[in-house]
Amino acid sequence: MNTIDWKMANAQIIPNISVDCVIFGFQEAKLKVLLIKRSNAFMKSQWSLPGQFIFTYESAEEAAIRILYEMSGVKDIYLDQISTFSDVNRVKTKRIVTIAYMALVNIEKHRLKPFIKEAEDAEWYDLNRIPGLALDHNEILNTGLTKLKRRFRFEPLGFELLPEKFSLRDLQNLYESLFKIQLDNRNFRKKILKIGHLTQLNEKQTNVSHRSASLYSFNKEKYNQLRKNGVNIDLLPQGYIY
Amino acid sequence: MNTIDWKMANAQIIPNISVDCVIFGFQEAKLKVLLIKRSNAFMKSQWSLPGQFIFTYESAEEAAIRILYEMSGVKDIYLDQISTFSDVNRVKTKRIVTIAYMALVNIEKHRLKPFIKEAEDAEWYDLNRIPGLALDHNEILNTGLTKLKRRFRFEPLGFELLPEKFSLRDLQNLYESLFKIQLDNRNFRKKILKIGHLTQLNEKQTNVSHRSASLYSFNKEKYNQLRKNGVNIDLLPQGYIY
């Protein structure tokens, strides 16, 4: 019996602390969020964020990593704490505090498992078409979205949501979708390339019925170096109201 | 028996969830943080952040407000959640998750009560001279400081830490202390005044042995209006590394 098995066999939840995850993805030039339809009695058939109670042997972050894997098959992704929600009546029947995390995933790379534990259904929802969610999950999602925007404003995180090879237009679409804004493509390209964290590949799109775009990849080494020295490049126009 | 009394009489703590507060102040041109020396058995005589368990009838934010009042006599102040700390071994003897808040206080306005519940001692510590703290409180403090810097970078929050009437030099000292940087006073004044949230008063410093500085106050109405429209004014030089 290895450590993990031992842990699982003796798993004991902390009954008043949960973790919920806002999982962002980007598909068809639109920002999406992964929602699940609960199959268990609690929240039965309601759309909600993936989430569970935490176990006694794990931190909230470890729980988030576990939940992401168990509920969506996703591993090794960008994860960041959003906030903790603790209103006395956020859950009617008992007092539960939830620690919310946001994750950024590349939808193409991490295809959802067809079967997802504890869920009748799972779907990538367009952020403009979010249904009413269980508990305070709409509030959690909105808080996460606000946090995502702030992060994106001064850190070039786009690659976390895109496939390994992407065009500059893909990246621009991502910004336009997230901030609901139109950007000038000439200025956008100048700014994003100046950062220096993108590498142009000797590859182009294929099977498009128009001029094919150059593909780029993300240079992790350069990015980390820039981060250490403090990147502060705002890709949005000065007068942008957020 | 009013509601509050009833609540207090029936007060019951949640034994695995606490709130800790990083309370920032500004004094003698230096950024400070309020630390207390515990008098109770747990953490006996160790310096730590003010914090307590939360009660069943309050949210974490309500608990933070209560703790700020009970432990430092401070009310109606800027409060913001920092992060939640949940490492399995952050407290050796039991599993406790803590939700950390940061508060900005005007030290002059809110003089500390001489006697503070549950504390042998309380002191404003210079951020450059923080002692070893109980549990993971040094980590919490550092996370709070990082969050404070980010906030300050793009929101003109200086007034939360200053007395109602202050000079531009006071404000500049605050930035210089927080970011450990020297700023050009001419450029600083131009930038900060351009924001438009400061009102020059018909008043000057007195009893200074040099030319007396004009005093300014903060215009809340203007500030809220700016916030709604999105302020984005960076008071630090472009190449600033953080």
Place this chain on the structure above:
DNA sequence: GCAAAAGTGTTAACTTTACACCCATGT
């Protein structure tokens, strides 16, 4: 050859930086 999206450069407006001296006050 046409439809569709990729890719490209320049100029004007604005913002930021660097920099040094005079002014008001108390002693």
Place this chain on the structure above:
DNA sequence: ACATGGGTGTAAAGTTAACACTTTTGC
């Protein structure tokens, strides 16, 4: 009258915004 810190303006460098046409590809 002197010591101390308050208060002020300008020019050069850099950055951002606005703007329209040519290129490539598949059909």
